[in-house]
Each structure stands twice: as structure tokens, then as C-alpha cells.
Amino acid sequence: MTSVTATKRSGPDDPHGGRSGRDGHGGQGGRPRKGWRPGPPGPPRGKAFGDRAAWFLVLPALIPILILSVGPLLYGIALAFTDAQSGRTRSTQWIGTLNFQDLLHDTLFWDSFRIGLVWAVGVTVPQFLLALGLALLLNQNLRLRWLARALAIVPWAMPEVVVGIMWRLVYNPDAGILNETIRDLGLGDGRDWLTGLATALPAVILVGIWAGMPQTTVALLAGLQNTPRELHEAAALDGAGAWRRFRTVTWPAIKPIALAISALNLIWNFNSFALVYVLTSGGPGGRTRLPMLFAYEEAFRYGQFGYAAAMGCVMVAVISVLLALYLVGRLRGGEDR
Amino acid sequence: MRRAPERRGPMRRGLLTRGAPDRESTGLRTGRAARAGQYLALLAYLVFLAFPFVWLISTAFKPARELGSLHPTWIPENPTLDNFRQAFDEQPLLQAAGNSLVAAVSAALIAVVIATPMAYVMARHRGRLATAATGWVVVSQAFPFVLVIIPLFLILKNLHLINTLWGLILVYVVWSLPFALWMLAGYVRAVPTELEEAAAVDGAGRVRTLVSVVAPLLAPGIVATALFAFITAWNEFFFALVLLKTPEKQTLPVVLTHFLGAEGVADLGPLAAAAFLATLPSLVLFAFIQRRITGGMTAGAVKH
Secondary structure, eight states: OTTHHHHOOOOTTOTTSSSTTTOTTOOGGGOOOTTOOOOOSSSOOSSOOOHHHHHHHHHHHHHHHIIIIIHHHHHHHHHTTBOOOTTOOSOOOBOTTHHHHHHHTOHHHHHHHHHHHHHHHHHHHHHHHHHHHHHHHHTSOOTTHHHHHHHHTHHHHSOHHHHHHHHHHHHOTTTOHHHHHHHHTTSOSOOOTTTSTTTHHHHHHHHHHHHHHHHHHHHHHHHHHTSOHHHHHHHHHTTOOHHHHIIIIIHHHHHHHHHHHHHHHHHHHHTOOHHHHHHTTTOSTTTTOOHHHHHHHHHHTSOOHHHHHHHHHHHHHHHHHHHHHHHHHHHHHHHHO | OOOOHHHHHHHHHHHHOOSOHHHHHHHHHHHHHHHHHHHHHHHHHHHHHHHHHHHHHHHHTOOHHHHHSSSOOSSOSSOOSHHHHHHHHHSOHHHHHHHHHHHHHHHHHHHHHHHHHHHHHHHHOOSHHHHHHHHHHHHHHTOOHHHHHHHHHHHHHHTTOTTSHHHHHHHHHHHHHHHHHHHHHHHHHTSOHHHHHHHHHTTOOHHHHIIIIIHHHHHHHHHHHHHHHHHHHHHOOHHHHHHOOSTTTOOHHHHHHHTTOSSSOOOHHHHHHHHHHHHHHHHHHHHHHHHHHHHHHHHHHOOO
């Protein structure tokens, strides 16, 4: 969306209204020119960068981005207001908000939406807490830390489809290791985790947590390594216990990263598709049918392009609002302290 | 490497803060107990993270009889390669791997070739163009696939690129750009500007400077970014599922799902064997670039 602005740069706040006099490599003496935003504080970045050169360098990436990223997004929003279907000869009509009105009464969609929210929150929150614990451990001077760090990111490198297959083998009612362990421990016979009405959603949520651990851990670990050690030592000198030191030194330092990664995780998880597609295909009885799976079926099994696009719009809108509330709330909470 | 603060904390405290001896000694004792607890916790994490993969490997090497047994074991009693043979017989794995390879290599190469100049502008230019590019990188992380996939399908259909690897490659290029730009811009910022100034004094333009001064210095970063783009494309499933229809064109992740069958009753041995093989390239490459990726990601994310 933002890159749309890149195509119409001659906005009202541009005194030159065009590129004339701003291209080339002028900038003698490093004097800031009109129409250039002053850079953020820091060392001066050499001489001014010509606009023509900048456009030339950006263009090879910009064209594909406009055609295959920005374009489709706008096209998708437009589709939501049409009756587009696959394989139809009659031309597509504008139908206003009819798709959205239908969607409002589509209980199947809202069931799926609710499942999607449970899934997204159910994965993101435990994942964050577990990753924070792991990052704190990996930040300690423990032996075999290198091995732990290497193993901790293995799930990141795996195709999502393989992650799904792997966990199907774990959950397999007869040949799976989970039920075998349960039998060994004398806790009963185990169950068919992925097809049980009550266990399917928790079972896929566990896989979601497992699969996203590495990214979250790596991001938090980076934040931890940027915490000033002197502060830690000073707090320790003042007799602050581990928890107090975490609350007063560590958490404030990693809070921006923690917010960013948990917000991203929430979006990524809500948009998740491959894992659940492989694990349950949305079953049993729609208990794990995430909104992405629902929209995929609507579009590519039943060919309802317009209706599926409307679903996409609703998903994006609701998630944006929730995220905005979350971020505003968190940031405010930080100011009060 | 970084030393844990706990190690020094209590001892120093003993010297400097008097009048709290009991707290002092308990602090030291819990320090040791805490260390043991930390190792225990780390062990628990490692078991949790590693056991599914160990189980996958174990299943891949088990003969059919052991797979049918009601008491499966961690280590196959009679390890066999039958599952691998059967996997290649059941599905066109070689062809699928070939498709995946073509798609991932092309996407990775094209992505770094077009991303490097743009990343250079993002890192060095001080205009709205660079701001807009950075904005797109951030927003695209939150891009709703569901809203983009239908128009993409229709656009590629109009371009007659549906059910072709080229269509998929184009999508992968654009899809891997945000991360590539983020990484590369971070690497560019690490290059000292003096070199570029020297090149400018010698009369080199921006493009010339990028090609002959900056790009060689970026080479390790460019390789790491290309490898990451390769892994992303190699692993990708959703776009491949929607855009490729005929089995001869499909990539490895899509073909893997064919093992699952309609009712999800899968032949476990070959399924595990194929899944294991499909993971190997990503794992090996990831081991190579692990340090660079985690470093580059955070170089962009953390302000100094």
C-alpha cells in the first residue's frame, strides 16, 4: 500500500513539483538540498544521492512489486464488490456490498473465524512465553549452548508440509510415539488426537507453537544481547533478585522487539495455511477449519472468487483493528510505568 | 562470549554490601541450584524441539512390519532403505525435486539481482522513495495471502502463466523481496561510506559505484540472502498448490501431500522417507547461513 505513494512523488509538499533540478550528482559540499528530507541523526552519508540514479536502481524491483504485490492487493479489494466466479462466461458485475451482507449471515464463516482467532492467540501467546524462556537460557553461559542454539532453529529450516507430516507421524494413533509413550507410562490407551472433536484443535495448536519457536527465540535473543550488561550488574549490586532484574532491566530493553515479534506472529499465525492443511485439512467436522482454509476452499474448490475476496477483506480488517488495539494498549501501558 | 551476570553478582555483592549476610549466602546457593535448573530446562526444550524430527527419521528407516507393530520403538530394530525405494516408485519425486530446484534457484537469483540495487537505495538514499520502499517491506509482512492469491491467480491466468514454473517463480521473487531487501539494506549500512565517497571523487556514478565498489563487499551477504530466498522457495506450499495443477509441474511440497491420500490414511514409511529427503537441502543450507541470517535480521531490527 505504501509503495503506491512511490509512484506519485510530486505531492503538494514537493516545492519543485517534479524532478527538474534534483537529479544528477550535484550536492557539492554535502549541502542539504530543497526537497530532501534531513536524514536521521548519524554520520553524514556521503554526497547526495541523485534521484535519477535512485529510480534507475529501484525500477527492476519496483515493477514486479507493483504488478504482483500492490496491484493484486487493490484488485483483491475490488473483487470483493463483484460477483466474480471461476469458469463463467457471463461477464462479472459490480454488486456493491452484497458479498459482505451474505457474509454477515454466514455462520460457517464466523465459526471458522472464531477458530482462527483461538488458533492465532492460542499459538502466539504460549509461543512467546516459551521462546522468551528459551532465549533467556540461551543467553546464559551454559555448556553445550552452541548445540542448543543450532537445534533450536531446526524447525525454521523445515518445509511446513514436512512439519505437518512429521507431527502426523507423532500423533498417529497406532504407530505414533505419543500414544506409545502414554501406554508406556500407564496412562491409558491414548487416543486419535487429530480426528477427535475435542483434541484436534489443541493438537494442531501445539504444532503451531513448535513450528514458530525459532523465529521468536532468535528475535528475543537478539534483543537480550543488546541489553546493557552494566545495568544488570548495577541492579545485582543493589541486591535485586533475578525477577526484579528481569522486570526492571531486561524487559524494558527487549520490549520493542517483544511487541514487534508478537504482533508479527499473530498476523503470520492468522494467515497460516499449510500446517493445518496437511494435519487435518480443517477436520474433524470443521473443528480446525481456519479462515484461510475456508477462503481457499470457497475460491478454488467452489470458484466463488468474489465471495472469497470479501472474506479476505473482513479478515484483514478485523486483524488490523485487533492489532491496532493491542499495540496502542501495550504502548500506553509502557508509558504509565 | 557474554558472561552471565549471576556469576559475578553475588561475589561482588559480598564485598560491597554489608549487613545482609543471610541474603548473601542464600543468593549464592540458589545460584548453584538455579544453574542445575537451567540445564534441566534447556534439556526439556531440546527434547521438545528435537523429538518429532528424530521420530521422522526413525519412521523413515523402519521396515513395514515394525511400522505395523502396536509397540513402536525409537530405534528401528532392522533398519531398511525399502521406504525410500517405495517412495520413489509411488510418486514422481525426482521430477518434483527438479521442479523445486528450478523454481527455487531462479527465484533466488532473480530476487538478489533486483533486490541489491533497491536495498542500496533504501540504505543510502534520503528521499521519499527510500521511505516508501521501507514502508512496503514492513507492510508486506502483514500482507493477507488470502486477499492476494485470487487476483494473482487471475493475473497469471491472463498472462498465460498459470500452471507454469515461470509464473510460480515470479510470485516467489516478489514474495521473497521484503526479507531480501531488509537483509541487504542492513549489509549496505555496514559498508563504510568513505569508499563510496572515494569512488565518487574518482568520477564514478552511483550505479558504477554499486557495481564495482559496494557489491563486491556485499558478496557474503548477497550469498546468504540468496540461500535464504532459495530455502523459502524450496519450502513454499500455498502458492504452489494454487498455481500448479498438473502433477508433472508440481513442486516437492505439493507432491508430498499426495502421499497422504484422500482419507489421510497414509503409507507411513514412504511418507516419512520422502519428507526426510525433502528437508535435507533446506537443513544443510540453513546450517551454512544460520549465523548470517540471525545477525542480519537483528542488524536491521536493533538500533544502536
